[in-house]
Amino acid sequence: MCLRLVRSALCCCCKLGVKCLCFLVFSTIGILIIVALVVYFCFFYNKSEDTTTKAYSDSTTGTTVEDLTSTTGAKALIRAYLHNLIDRI
Structure with a gap:
């Protein structure tokens, strides 16, 4: 019974870790896209x-x-x- 609790806790931690990692990766990609658009429209658009x-x-x-x-x-x-x-x- 104790082994079952450890395994379920480990799976829960892995799922949470993967969700946090995906959140950080996609947030970073989104911020980079926004910064790239701002730089493009400020310096290169219609110039x-x-x-x-x-x-x-x-x-x-x-x-x-x-x-x-x-x-x-x-x-x-x-x-x-x-x-x-x-x-x-």
Whole structure:
């Protein structure tokens, strides 16, 4: 009878150990997937050279001294600077 209790306790411990091990493995895999998605969307998603340089160059190529003194030219220059700053982040 004592041997039967030891065997059932050992099986119970093994089942619990396997469940804990599976929980840790799948949690680690899930966390790695979430981190990979965050890194991908922060650094690589929709970051082509054509779109980032084109938006900045289009808004600043036609600026002259008269444009800088006008409010619309200043707004366009500030907007272009902010877009360039955001693209760097």
